[in-house]
Amino acid sequence: MSIEANIDDQTGEELGYLMKKLMSEGSYDAFFTPIQMKKNRPAYKVTALCNPLDQEKITKLFLKYTSTLGVRYQTLNRTIMKRHFDSVETEYGVVGIKIATYEEIKKYSPEYDDCEKIAKENQLSLAEVYQLVSNEWQKNKEEVI
Amino acid sequence: MSIEANIDDQTGEELGYLMKKLMSEGSYDAFFTPIQMKKNRPAYKVTALCNPLDQEKITKLFLKYTSTLGVRYQTLNRTIMKRHFDSVETEYGVVGIKIATYEEIKKYSPEYDDCEKIAKENQLSLAEVYQLVSNEWQKNKEEVI
Amino acid sequence: MSIEANIDDQTGEELGYLMKKLMSEGSYDAFFTPIQMKKNRPAYKVTALCNPLDQEKITKLFLKYTSTLGVRYQTLNRTIMKRHFDSVETEYGVVGIKIATYEEIKKYSPEYDDCEKIAKENQLSLAEVYQLVSNEWQKNKEEVI
Amino acid sequence: MSIEANIDDQTGEELGYLMKKLMSEGSYDAFFTPIQMKKNRPAYKVTALCNPLDQEKITKLFLKYTSTLGVRYQTLNRTIMKRHFDSVETEYGVVGIKIATYEEIKKYSPEYDDCEKIAKENQLSLAEVYQLVSNEWQKNKEEVI
């Protein structure tokens, strides 16, 4: 489900802190959208996506950590790809690979956290790490999938 | 409920005028979101939040005051804090205080219009006025709440 | 209905290509909204509006042409003006006119593609062409409508 | 010149108030740009355009009415069209017309405030008023210009 509120009486600092809270306490995702409200007020819409079982918990984060007096919520339908997990060995260490399929469509993507770790340790850009992982994966994928 | 339309064939001037109309004729709230539409068109999504009883009236404002040929609408669920109103006396005059509660969460906020009036009359920033009001409120709140 | 996904692992180039695909394969409309996601990621929400009969087709475009592992979708209600079509003759050629009515509200707008063609061929701005078409239309409209 | 600051510790309410101050105390123009700052903070850049002679005054508005500890400024070069003013009589009253020329380019635009007044008094949309004014202007312009 999605829970959201328009915020024009809160600072960016406070919203940055809210995002950490939302992510650490169980939202699937949280994001800010720039909006323009009445009386020339530049503002942000805060949206959290969460499990309906967590509605009460996430709602209370909004009410406690923002100035809003209420939240709007909706149940959302989703179409989701099937996922399974694999990994690939690179010269810098093992990297997880997320494989997603939906009918004839198949995609894979390296795990962000593994790639970030390699990027940091080796002074590489993320793009370079992804490229590297991709190459290793391509070489071996017929056997793997 | 929310009523909205994507607008790529209207000017900012006209949308600014629309916002006044939406607010003065009964929307709870109205806001613009920057969006990017087909054919390289920079555009805005206009959203009005209103009472379902006002759907027809607000819809007609969209149709009359924008170029859109239709609007999308949705019923939204809301979780709302209980509100009651109090006030605090400051050296510059009385300021209304909105008190909001939801289970163990309690917040208060000074009325914007009162604060703006004080800010204007005394060449203060809004932040200074809020601070002032807050201090007065803190001093007296145990007796007040 | 609307189908959407938040994208933080795709480039603008790829999203520009996606928009062409969405528009050429049957979406009514498609647009991007700037959002700010977790971990300091600047991102875009991609939204396609389409006929519910095309849900499967449009969903697969998202899954094939973006990196997302799933989409969210909603059925939307719409209030739509009645439309009929007319045309007006100008010194640069014929231009289609879309006439929209809803109860006492009546609007007309020149067809964009006709106007763009005239603008290009005659080194005019779009605003100049719209003005020209409008003037011709105003002169003749009592007979036409 | 332009004076600007990135604001992540101020509310939309306060920035809305700042805009009024900037416009009423002599900025040519003022605008907000949504930006994303460090630590997941959604923020706004505030820009004021003003006469270099007003630099000190406008700078002090930033320092007094926002939380920023400093402003950045730049001198800008401008290319400007020559303007003169005329007016046109409509069935709803007289409307000022701004005529702008630059070499072979010539444009005119109705005065916003006059049009807004007519729109309000006659329950018209701004687009309808502009159209009306434009038509009157077109009819008479050969004599006028």
Added chain:
Amino acid sequence: MSIEANIDDQTGEELGYLMKKLMSEGSYDAFFTPIQMKKNRPAYKVTALCNPLDQEKITKLFLKYTSTLGVRYQTLNRTIMKRHFDSVETEYGVVGIKIATYEEIKKYSPEYDDCEKIAKENQLSLAEVYQLVSNEWQKNKEEVI
């Protein structure tokens, strides 16, 4: 150099058309930034980057194709990577490769237009084509660079 104007009295359709003009008549680049102007007006800043020799031409495009009465301009300094061009053969055809170097930094990127053509002809996503090209390039690059 950069040439820019804030536009609140022009439609998205007209700005989309302007972008085509700016790109086809010699700008290096052109882009729109969402901004919020006075009187609750949602607006866009239009920026064109161009060779100083084209200042007059680009300025006139702004003045002719938008409603602005003036433009702001600045000379910009740039630090640029050295570029040379190569190509790689793939199973779907030849793709140009742009190689950029700056001291010890070296990057390459496939030509967008070549990749788009392959994507279209083979019902692939752009990401798939880039991956494919990258792999071919990686295999051969030691000899090539």
Added chain:
Amino acid sequence: MSIEANIDDQTGEELGYLMKKLMSEGSYDAFFTPIQMKKNRPAYKVTALCNPLDQEKITKLFLKYTSTLGVRYQTLNRTIMKRHFDSVETEYGVVGIKIATYEEIKKYSPEYDDCEKIAKENQLSLAEVYQLVSNEWQKNKEEVI
């Protein structure tokens, strides 16, 4: 000075990583602005503010960690408030206070990091902590400043 680049061929993930790099390697500040580029590409402008002595270092971060082939840069003028630092004792610990003055204007603000720490440890919102600190500061400031 400011260093910037428009990015339409990089993912949000990669830009989020870039921000960390820019901040940890010496930028004063770094921020993203949503922009709309040619060919329907939703994009971001990346801006870093830094000491001119760090120009080369920050430029190389752009060239290494993004796909851009060049950066634009400008020297900026700044007007800055004088700052000194104090602190205030609260029931939850000591909090630094930044005091800024410019002629007759005087502002203070609690140190973000101290406040965040207190907020985390005591399950308070940032707004609550700022309020608390402000109250303590107000009580004692005559002696302190």
